[in-house]
Amino acid sequence: MKSFKTQxxxxxxxxxxxxxxxPRTPRPWINVISNGxxxxxxxxxxxGYSWRTHAQLNRITRWEQDLIKDExxxxxxxxxxxxxxxxxxxxxxxxxxxxxxxRHGIGYSVIESSNFGVNTTLLMFVPNDExxxxxxxxxxxxxxKLKRLDLFSFFEWGLGQAPDWHREFHKSFIETSYxxxxxxxxxxxxxxxxxxxxxxxxxxxxxxxxxxCNVRPVAFDTDKETFLGMYGNQRLxxxxxxxxxxxxxxxxxxxxxxxxxxxxxxxxxEKTICFTLGATxxxxxxxxxxxxxxxxxxxxxxxxxxxxxxxxLLGTVEIDTPDDAxxxxxxxxxxxxxxxxxxxARTAYYQTGGAFGFRDQLQDSQIFLxxxxxxxxxQILLHARHQFKDGSVYHWWHPISESGLQNKISDNLLxxxxxxxxxxxxxxxxxxxxxxxxxxxxxxxxxxxxxxxxAINKALERFSPRxxxxxxxxxxxxxxxxVGLDMQGESVWLAHFIHRxxxxxxxIAETYGAVTQAQNxxxxxxxLKEKINSLAxxxxxxxxxxxxxxxxxxxxxxxxxxxYLNAQIWAVIAEVADRARAEKVMNAVEKNLEYKxxxxxxxxxxxxxxxxxxxxxxxxxxxxxxGGVYTHAATWAVIAExxxxxxxxxxxxxxxxNPINRGKKPxxxxxxxxxxxxxxxxxxxxxxxxxxxxxxxxxxGWLFKVGLEWILGIRPTFAGLVVxxxxxxxxxxxKVRRHFRGAVYLIEVKNPERVNCGLKEILVDGEKYAEHxxxxxxxLPIFEAGSTHQIVVxxxxx
Ligand code: GLC
Numbered sequence: 169m170k171s172f173k174t175q176x177x178x179x180x181x182x183x184x185x186x187x188x189x190x191p192r193t194p195r196p197w198i199n200v201i202s203n204g205x206x207x208x209x210x211x212x213x214x215x216g217y218s219w220r221t222h223a224q225l226n227r228i229t230r231w232e233q234d235l236i237k238d239e240x241x242x243x244x245x246x247x248x249x250x251x252x253x254x255x256x257x258x259x260x261x262x263x264x265x266x267x268x269x270x271r272h273g274i275g276y277s278v279i280e281s282s283n284f285g286v287n288t289t290l291l292m293f294v295p296n297d298e299x300x301x302x303x304x305x306x307x308x309x310x311x312x313k314l315k316r317l318d319l320f321s322f323f324e325w326g327l328g329q330a331p332d333w334h335r336e337f338h339k340s341f342i343e344t345s346y347x348x349x350x351x352x353x354x355x356x357x358x359x360x361x362x363x364x365x366x367x368x369x370x371x372x373x374x375x376x377x378x379x380x381c382n383v384r385p386v387a388f389d390t391d392k393e394t395f396l397g398m399y400g401n402q403r404l405x406x407x408x409x410x411x412x413x414x415x416x417x418x419x420x421x422x423x424x425x426x427x428x429x430x431x432x433x434x435x436x437x438e439k440t441i442c443f444t445l446g447a448t449x450x451x452x453x454x455x456x457x458x459x460x461x462x463x464x465x466x467x468x469x470x471x472x473x474x475x476x477x478x479x480x481l482l483g484t485v486e487i488d489t490p491d492d493a494x495x496x497x498x499x500x501x502x503x504x505x506x507x508x509x510x511x512x513a514r515t516a517y518y519q520t521g522g523a524f525g526f527r528d529q530l531q532d533s534q535i536f537l538x539x540x541x542x543x544x545x546x547q548i549l550l551h552a553r554h555q556f557k558d559g560s561v562y563h564w565w566h567p568i569s570e571s572g573l574q575n576k577i578s579d580n581l582l583x584x585x586x587x588x589x590x591x592x593x594x595x596x597x598x599x600x601x602x603x604x605x606x607x608x609x610x611x612x613x614x615x616x617x618x619x620x621x622x623a624i625n626k627a628l629e630r631f632s633p634r635x636x637x638x639x640x641x642x643x644x645x646x647x648x649x650x651v652g653l654d655m656q657g658e659s660v661w662l663a664h665f666i667h668r669x670x671x672x673x674x675x676i677a678e679t680y681g682a683v684t685q686a687q688n689x690x691x692x693x694x695x696l697k698e699k700i701n702s703l704a705x706x707x708x709x710x711x712x713x714x715x716x717x718x719x720x721x722x723x724x725x726x727x728x729x730x731x732y733l734n735a736q737i738w739a740v741i742a743e744v745a746d747r748a749r750a751e752k753v754m755n756a757v758e759k760n761l762e763y764k765x766x767x768x769x770x771x772x773x774x775x776x777x778x779x780x781x782x783x784x785x786x787x788x789x790x791x792x793x794x795g796g797v798y799t800h801a802a803t804w805a806v807i808a809e810x811x812x813x814x815x816x817x818x819x820x821x822x823x824x825x826n827p828i829n830r831g832k833k834p835x836x837x838x839x840x841x842x843x844x845x846x847x848x849x850x851x852x853x854x855x856x857x858x859x860x861x862x863x864x865x866x867x868x869g870w871l872f873k874v875g876l877e878w879i880l881g882i883r884p885t886f887a888g889l890v891v892x893x894x895x896x897x898x899x900x901x902x903k904v905r906r907h908f909r910g911a912v913y914l915i916e917v918k919n920p921e922r923v924n925c926g927l928k929e930i931l932v933d934g935e936k937y938a939e940h941x942x943x944x945x946x947x948l949p950i951f952e953a954g955s956t957h958q959i960v961v962x963x964x965x966x
Contacts, residue, residue, distance in 0.1 A: 170492040172841065174834045179842070180271075183496035186842040188212040188270040191258035194838040196238045199272040200505075200863050201292070202512035203474075206299045206446065209517060210277045210292055212270040214257015215241030217326075220299050220375065220447045222522035222568050223515035225362065227330035228377055228447050229323045235517060242323035242445065244290065244305060245408045246283070249316045253408055254283040256290040256305060260402040272842070274482070274504050275474040285311040286433070295470035296477050300378075300446025300457050304467055307441070309433035319429040320408050321379065321443060324392065327357040328373045330520070335422065341373075342423045344390035346415070350458050352380035353388055353417070353425045354451070362569045375447040378454040382442045382462040385427040387413035392422040442467050481507065484539045487880060489902040493828040496842075498875050505843045505868035506535035511547070516863035518846070523564040523572075526551060527583040527644070528866055534587060535869040537594040537884070538876070538906055544591050549605055551584055552619045557610040559626030572608075576640035576653070578630060579662055581623040582669050588620055589672040594884045595909065601680060617680060624673060627666055628692065630655075635699040637662045639713050644734065644801075645769075647784025647793040648713065648721075656716040660704040664738035667696050671743070679886070700744050709756045710735040710745075712770075715780045722770065729785075731760050732770045734801055740808035747812075754808055758817065765848040765857055766797040766824040767805040773852035790853025792861070797848040799825055799867035803874045810878035810894040815924025819896045822879055825871065830859060844868045880904055881925070882915060888947030891915060891930070891961050897922045910953025921964040928964035933957055942966055 171178040176197075177188040188197055196211035207223065209216040209231075215238045217223075217231035231240040244256040254263040257270075257279050265281040276293035287308040294301050309315045325342055326332050341359035346352070357373035364371045389395050389407060394414040397406025407413050413428045431439060444461050448454040460466050487498050510532040515521045533547035554572065555561045561581045565572030591600060601620075604613035614622075630638045639652035639659035651657045670693035677686040704710050712722025712732035722732035736753035739745040745753060761767045773795025774785035787794035802825045809818035823829055830848065831841020839845045839859030846861030877883040881893035882904050889908050900922075904915045921928075927945070930937040938946035943966055951957055 169495070172493070172828050172832065174832065174841075176834050177841075179496055179828075183492075183500050185271045185273045186840070188272070189268070191268055191270070194835055195860075196235055196517055197270075197272070197840040198517050198863070199277045200509040200513045200516050201275055201277065201294050202508050203294045203296050203298070204512040205297075206294050206301065207513040207515070208292065208294060208301050209513075209515070211238055211241075211517070212272075212279075213238050213241075213259040214243060214255065214270075214279055214290070215239060215259050217330075218242065218301060218445060219330075219515070219522065222566060223513065223520055224330055224522040225566060225568050226328065226375075226447075226522070227326040227332075228445070230326040230330070230332050231520075232331060233517070233520060239402070240324075242303075243321070243402070244303070244443075245320040245322065245405070246286065246288065247318045247320070247408055247411060248284055248286070251409075252284045253404060256281070256288045262403065274478045274500065275508070276471065282310070285309065286315060286317065291471075293471055293474055296473050298446075298457060298470075299448055300444050300461075302461055302467055302470065303443040303445075304464070304471075305441045305443065306438060307431065307433060308438040309435055312435045314435065315433040317431045317433065318411055319431060319441070320405075320413070320426050321381070322395065322402070322405070322424060322426045323379075323445075325355045325377065325390075325423045325425060327355060327375075327377060328359070329361045339422050340419075342421075343419050344417045344421070344423050344425070346388050346390075346417050350380060350455055351382070351385055351427070352378050352454075352458050353390060353427065354378050354454070355390070355423060355425065363571065375449060376451045376454050377445075377447040378458060379425045379427065379445045380443070380458045381427055381429065382464070383429045383431070386430050387415055387428040389413040389416055389426045390421060390423050391416040392424045395424055395426055440464055478504070481539055484907045485876065486905045487876070487902065488904075489880070490899050491823070493823065493826050494875060494879075496828060497826055498872055501842045502844070502868045502872035502875075503535060503539070505863060506532050506872065509843070509863040510866070510868065511535070514864075518861040519864040521864065523566045524550070524554070525564045526554065526561045526580040528564075530583045530587045531866045532869045534590050534873060537590060538908070541591060541595050541597075544587070544594075545600055548584070548587055548591060548600070549603055549616070552603075552605040552616055553608070555581065555584065555607055555619055555623065557607040557622070559622030559624075561623070562608070576655070577642045577646065578627070578638060578640040578652075578659060579643040579665060582627055582665060584623050585620040585669050585673050588616065589669075589676060592676060593886060596886055598680060601676075620673065621685070624669060624689070627669075632656070632658050634703060635695070636660070636703060636714075637666055642782065645784065645793055647782055647787070649782030649784070650780055651713050651715055651721065651782060654716040656718075658714045660700065660710050660712055660722075661732075661734040661738055663696060663700045663704065664735070664742040664744050667693050667700070667744050668738070668742035670696070675886070697744050700739075701749075704735075709753050710739055717780070719780075721781060728772050728774045728776065729770045729781075730772065731756065733757060733761055733767050733805060734769070737801075737805045737808040740811055741804060750808075750812060754812060754814070754817075757805060757808075762821065763797070763851055764824065765830060765850075766799075766802045766821055768795055768850040769793055769798040769801055770795055771850075773850060788853065790850040790856065792847045795850040795852045797825065797850060799844050799846060799848070800865050800870060803867060803870040806874045807878045810881070813894060813925045815894045816896055818894050819879055822871075822875060827859070830857075833857070844871055876904070876906075880917075882906055884908065885947055888950045889913060890945050890947050891917065891927070891959065892925070892945045893917055893961075893963065894925045895919070897924050909950055911951035912956040913948065913959055914956065915959045915961065917961045917963060919963045923963050923965065926963055926965055927961065928966055929962040931958075931960040
């Protein structure tokens, strides 16, 4: 396997680790590690933050968003008897190490460095199902002399809402203590901005935070003033310089945590110290965890369990194609990013959050379909509970406080039926439609089928007199935030999307026995399709939307934002455009929107802010939704190309947005090469090609889905798995191992004639299959759960 080495790092042989070889990457390159409740971010400098359940409402350690300094974190200082001071990560001391490596892995990160004759290996991870993180620090004396070291841990307590912007207010509610018996610092806070039953945030932070280690500390401190020194800084705190912690705890402080350990290392001796940091509901529970993880064996078992969990999650779909960049991303990193970053943590460095986005986490939860579809089901039902009885939904809501935002964004509600359809294609489990869930404003539960109907019917009410859907305060594109504030402007993308949903849901209704409903939706879809094709056609492509005053955006009439990606690709995905038009719009995409980093969202970027478009037009041109590659949408372009059988285009676009390929020019790209970015700056930007907003968008789940289902073409349908690849002609073969409805499919696809697509032969367990209907893409048989089957597919002209 290729390692894609650059001056900053490379992938390990199995692709499971990204090894960063210098702390000075062009931007922080981070890992987002979570167990679904507790989580941490960690950058290659050793900085980052911790939270429980919600990274914004329940941040445990303080962190300030500063991607240039990257100097908020949880740190360990080391000091030798000569007074040399350094840290286990490069930050905060920034001593030039003799060696430095940060390995980001699946569920853990390790920083190894060597300074003043001492090797340190700092391994950070979050055990499964327990609310804490563990830092396992191994020290090795490389010299022939005895070493006496003093270690100081250090971080600032946040304990609640982040950012902690009014520290002088918030610090007044924190209280710390030290318990010698447990070698532990504790912190509580008597205030939390969470609404209570009295409708006011007059309540306690509901946890006890702790920080401990398995070596008896010689001292401790919880006061920033005595630790850093008045007007001091964290590069060389006064307490570290003087080798003495002042043991202050209680109230009236600016609260930090620091434990001081004195360690002696014989020549060549190695010692391991385990630190814990976490937050439990009760102190007893904290004490239990502290004691448990005093044992390095327990720490190793917990780490092994983490590896095991991830192996199980990542192992249900495995691919082997001629393209290593595709293999590494699909086998490991896209799944990891979508699950750890998007579903479990919902936070990172560029966007720190913690809420559930109605459309976002539903889309992301599709990652679980081939892995463990019950997780997707849980997510679907959770979102159903965040719908109002009129069918509308929260744009996003906060777990913990259960407060959310209602707005006039028009597409959110439709992602519920969209993802239900994906779930049904995977599982054929129609009983999900019978699951009963309440509404936000109605305790009486209704079936999921009813929830979906209400969403669709609500969307169908919000139409303009001439028959196109209203865009409201934005559709999928949040930045089109002012196009339809007066509920007059229309969205052409939304029209395509509704067309797709009507068709898909008609098929569901039919199977469910609701034949009239199915027919109604089909009629409505037909009518909508005619309207779109007559009203929204701009001559060479579909325009994107109309403003409240009826003016078009995304039209050749415009000087800026002449053509938008989504209005074209979804015409193909939603089967609104006929074949000729579909090719025409995709040619327009190729000609006007495809650049070196993939298809951009619109062109040219707006240089003049337009208060009738929205904040999209206020971003600098070429940035984010204003003419950048917006990875989430760019992945859909691949689907459209694949639907047309244009295998070279499909894979070229897929490869352009694959971060491994972008990362080959790290000084231009800047972002991590192992996770998808939200956006890459487009040709209108001075920093054309620069990636940003990594970890926190819907791009990873979609890039995975698009790679597996549309390039490799292994696609679930109600009837079963379809194999319908759309690959570059140069590929000779590829393999996929995939679980489907309980059975394992070992699929081998051969391409002797070097075509892009088209089936010539399918062998199922050695026997010819469905020869008579190869052109109609037959579904493979559905096998008994627990069985394994060999599928050999030969591509070629039939
Ligand atoms: C962000 C939002 C997502 C939206 C996209 C496009 O990624 O989280 O919901 O669809 O931007 O504006």
